Every structure is written in structure tokens, then in C-alpha cells.
Amino acid sequence: MLMLKELDPGEQPSQVRFKMTNYWMGLYDLPPATRSINNVRTIAGRCGTFKEVDSTTLDGFPRSIRLKVEIEITKPLKKGLRIVIPGHEHVWTPIKYERLPSFCYIYGLLGHLRRECDILSGDEKELTLSDDTLPYGDWMKASPIK
Helix, strand or coil: CCCCCCCCCCCHHCCCCCEEEEEEEEEEECHHHCCCHHHHHHHHHCCCCEEECCCCHCCCCCEEEEEEEECCCCCCCCEEEEEEECCCCCEEEEEEEEECEEECCCCEEEEECHHHCCCCEEEEEHHHCCHHHCCCHHHHHEEECC
16 A cells, blocks of 8 residues: 655654545445435544545435545444434445555455454464455445546
8 A cells, every 4th residue: 555645844754654544435325314414524524534525426316425534544444334313223334445455354454465464373364264254345345436
């Protein structure tokens, strides 16, 4: 994964720590009652820092709401969010990320694959688990719109 950061004039390059990055993501299957810009900001805040929303995805009833969120790369990716709607049951909203690089399908951490995972033992890295039994997977990748 390649990460770039614009340095502040007084910042030393050797002191820069890369732990945040921006991703365009899609919130899928959002109920109509949650599709306002204020609700989308609140929902995005549970993933990271809200940056912007593709306003064209707020109109009508598209499959997903597209938004940009700054996320911390040292934490697992969010697979989705449980949203509370007053007077209704909780709903699950899956998240898909655009241009998602390699990531661990066991822990959801960016920047490495299962065989490179420092958390797993050597034997665990060699286990052949089918993709549908892993907690994370390719299903979290969205096709880039722009």
C-alpha cells in the first residue's frame, strides 16, 4: 500500500507516522429514513472522520450512498454497521470500499495478506480456509465509480 502525506512546513519527515487514510466507501441497503446528509455524517463518523458525500447518491433510491471517510489503518476495517431506527428493529448496513488494497481476511487489517500476518502463527498461515468462512473478504471491495 502506498501512502502519501503533505508535510507541514515545520514537520520533520522522519517523524511522520502514517496511520490515517481516506477511502471512498459505499453504505449499502440504507433505509430511506436514514438517507439525509446529517444522518449519513453521523453514520460515517462510526467508521472514521467524515470527509464528503457524493451528493448524486443521496437522490432517488440508489443501491448505496457513496462517501469519503478518513479511517485509521491500524484498526480493522468495518464490515458494516448496525443502525437503530426509532420504531423499527436494528438494520445491518454492509460497507464496501473502493480501491481497497491487500488486507488480512482474518483480522481485517490493511497492508498485508494472511500469509504475511504477524498475528498468526506459522501453522495458522498455512491453513486453507475457504473464502466464505473467513470474517473478511473480497465481498468488501466495491467497483470504483469515479
